[in-house]
Amino acid sequence: MEERLxxxxxxxxxxxxxxxxxxxxxxxxxxxxAAMISLxxxxxPAILRRDLGLVLPVELNFWIVLALFLHVIGGFSGFYDNxxxxxxxxxxxxxxxxxALGFVFVVSVDKYVESISLPRSFLAFFIIxxxxxxxxxxxxxxxxxxxxTGSRLQYDLDDTMxxxxxDSLAGFIVGIAGAHYLTHTAxxxxxxxxxxxxxxxxxxxxxxxxxxxxxxx
Amino acid sequence: xxxxxxxxAGLLSGRRPDQILEAQLSWIASLVLFFSTVYxxxxxxxxxxxxxxxxxxxxxxxxxxxxxxxRVLPWEMTVLxxxxxxxxxxxxxxxxxxxFAWWNDLTSLAFxxxxxxxxxxxxxxxxxxxxxxxxxxFAVLFVIMFTLxxxxxxxxxxxxxxxxxxxxxxxxxxxxxxTLLWTSIGGILMGLFYALYLKVMPKKRLSTFGLIHLxxxxxxxxx
Numbered sequence: 001m002e003e004r005l006x007x008x009x010x011x012x013x014x015x016x017x018x019x020x021x022x023x024x025x026x027x028x029x030x031x032x033x034a035a036m037i038s039l040x041x042x043x044x045p046a047i048l049r050r051d052l053g054l055v056l057p058v059e060l061n062f063w064i065v066l067a068l069f070l071h072v073i074g075g076f077s078g079f080y081d082n083x084x085x086x087x088x089x090x091x092x093x094x095x096x097x098x099x100a101l102g103f104v105f106v107v108s109v110d111k112y113v114e115s116i117s118l119p120r121s122f123l124a125f126f127i128i129x130x131x132x133x134x135x136x137x138x139x140x141x142x143x144x145x146x147x148x149t150g151s152r153l154q155y156d157l158d159d160t161m162x163x164x165x166x167d168s169l170a171g172f173i174v175g176i177a178g179a180h181y182l183t184h185t186a187x188x189x190x191x192x193x194x195x196x197x198x199x200x201x202x203x204x205x206x207x208x209x210x211x212x213x214x215x216x217x
Numbered sequence: 218x219x220x221x222x223x224x225x226a227g228l229l230s231g232r233r234p235d236q237i238l239e240a241q242l243s244w245i246a247s248l249v250l251f252f253s254t255v256y257x258x259x260x261x262x263x264x265x266x267x268x269x270x271x272x273x274x275x276x277x278x279x280x281x282x283x284x285x286x287x288r289v290l291p292w293e294m295t296v297l298x299x300x301x302x303x304x305x306x307x308x309x310x311x312x313x314x315x316x317f318a319w320w321n322d323l324t325s326l327a328f329x330x331x332x333x334x335x336x337x338x339x340x341x342x343x344x345x346x347x348x349x350x351x352x353x354x355f356a357v358l359f360v361i362m363f364t365l366x367x368x369x370x371x372x373x374x375x376x377x378x379x380x381x382x383x384x385x386x387x388x389x390x391x392x393x394x395x396t397l398l399w400t401s402i403g404g405i406l407m408g409l410f411y412a413l414y415l416k417v418m419p420k421k422r423l424s425t426f427g428l429i430h431l432x433x434x435x436x437x438x439x440x
Contacts, residue, residue, distance in 0.1 A: 115352035122349050126359065133365035136397050143394040157390040161376040164369055 005062040012069035013042055019076045031076045038068040054199040060100055067093040087159070088166050094138075095131050095167040099174035102130040104194065107182070111191045112200065120182055124175040131171030135164055232287065239422075242292035247276055250299040256306055264374055264386065265305055272298045272331070275338040282346070291422075294334050301328040325396045329364065329403025332371075336363035336404075337411045357408045364404025368397055 016039045023032035042065045048054045056064075071090050073079070079086045106126055110118040118126065139160055142153040154160050182190070232240075254269030276295065279288045289295070304324045340356050340363075343349040351359065372393050375386035387393050415423070 109355065113352065113355070115350065116355055117348060117350040119348050122343070122347070126362070129362050129366035131366075132369040133362045136365045136369040136401065140394065140397055140401060143390075143398075154390055154394075157376070157387060157393060160390050160393065161373060161387075164373055168370065168373065 002058045005058050009042075009062050009065040012065045013039060015069055016042070016072050019072050023076070031072065034075060035072045038072050042068050048199075052199040052202045053195055055193065055195045056104070057193070060104070063093075063097055063100065067097045088162055091135075091163045092166040092170050095135055096170035096174050098134045099127050099131040099171050099178075102127045102134075103174060103178045106130075107178075107187060107191055108194065108196045111187065112196060120179045123182070124179040127175035127178060128168070128171040131174070132164075132168050135167030135171075138167075139164060236287060239292060240287050240289055243289040243295045244286075246292055246295035246299050247273075247289070249303060250276065250295065253299060253302040253306055257302070260306075262306075263378055263382075263384075264371065265302060267374070268331075269302055272302075272335060275335060275342060278342055279345070290338070291418075294338070297327075297330050297334045301331045322395065322399060325399035326403055328396070329368070329400040330407055332367050332400060333360055333364045333404050333407030333411070336360040336367070337407070339363065353412055357412050360411060361404050361408035364407065365401055368400035368404070371400075372397060 016035050020032050020035040020039065023029055023035065045056045045061050045064065048056070067090070070093055074083070074086050074090060103123075106118060106123050109116055110123070139154070145151055146153055250269065250272060254266065254273060257265040257269055276290055276298070279290075280286060290298075301324065304327055337360050340351065340359055344351060372387065375384075376393075378384050379386055
């Protein structure tokens with residue numbers, strides 16, 4: 001299963017690279033930046049793993065790549081305009097992703113920051129609010145883009161609102177599922193599998209090195 | 218050290234005059250909040266009923282649990298809570314809306330400040346009454362996240378209300394987006410502001426309100 005997910009992730013990354021190259025060849029530059037940026041973002045987990053030793057769950061990695069891939073391929077092939085509900089699908093995907101990353105964030109913070117303690121129900125509440133907040137920021141970015149460049153990322157009020165409803169739906173599902181997951185899996189175990197403490201040590205080491213090199217000057 | 222002057226008789230006995238003035242200002246503001254909420258309830262203005270009731274609950278909780286009318290919120294916070302409701306219901310605002318282009322933005326900003334205040338109170342009261350513990354950066358992050366998220370849910374709520382009951386809260390996408398823009402600006406400012414606010418507020422005043430708990434439990438460790 002894990003191998004298959006990894007393989008699928010690679011294939012989708014190749015697809016994004018393909019979109020970027022196809023844009024270059026056909027000089028249709030519209031979706032090239034998005035493809036390049038998405039490709040880079042999809043590589044971030046691997047970079048984190050190499051440099052900090054932080055291990056995200058394979059499923060989460062897959063989810064990250066899938067969300068980016070659907071966005072890029074949808075934009076490139078015009079699915080956003082032609083396939084009804086594509087916009088909402090990608091919204092639900094990306095906001096569930098945001099919610100999952102929020103989950104990883106709060107669980108790690110709860111475990112490793114001494115002065116913070118977050119009970120499970122609050123964790124779920126935080127994830128829901130966090131996802132919605134990111135959704136709002138996203139819509140504002142689309143709005144700003146439309147206002148400044150005259151693009152049409154937001155169609156109308158109905159569209160924006162349904163987008164945001166999908167955002168909140170994803171937040172609710174991940175928030176509640178996350179809290180439920182933690183009641184069955186020891187939080188300890190989950191956080192340990194992320195290897196956050198190893199990453200922390202590495203970050204500390206880097207900071208120390210920096211401080212030392214600054215002091216040396 | 219000389220004791221400060223204290224009132225001797227009646228309900229107010231044992232309080233310093235400045236405490237009494239503080240509390241009175243807060244009571245007045247809370248009455249404005251209360252009667253505005255009653256008004257929107259009578260008008261069946263669903264969204265604002267939710268807002269008013271939430272604000273009143275957060276206001277009343279410390280008073281009830283500590284059984285003291287002096288455990289009120291600082292008056293300036295209560296004013297911030299009451300302001301958007303008052304701006305919303307006052308009929309003057311409607312003509313103001315037509316007269317000044319920025320009046321709508323002002324009401325949006327007032328709403329943002331109130332939402333952030335609710336987020337802040339929620340943070341404080343979660344720390345006071347539940348096992349939630351936060352440090353300062355996380356609390357700031359939470360207040361900002363809460364304001365943004367709540368404004369998002371607010372817009373959705375208004376929209377659903379429009380669709381189902383035929384009200385007209387949200388007129389256009391532009392309208393919704395400017396509201397969200399103002400609430401995010403207000404939320405970010407207030408999140409940072411409240412951290413500063415607690416730092417600057419004199420210890421004596423903090424303890425009067427019972428707000429002392431937040432950020433003060435530095436030596437607290439996870440069991």
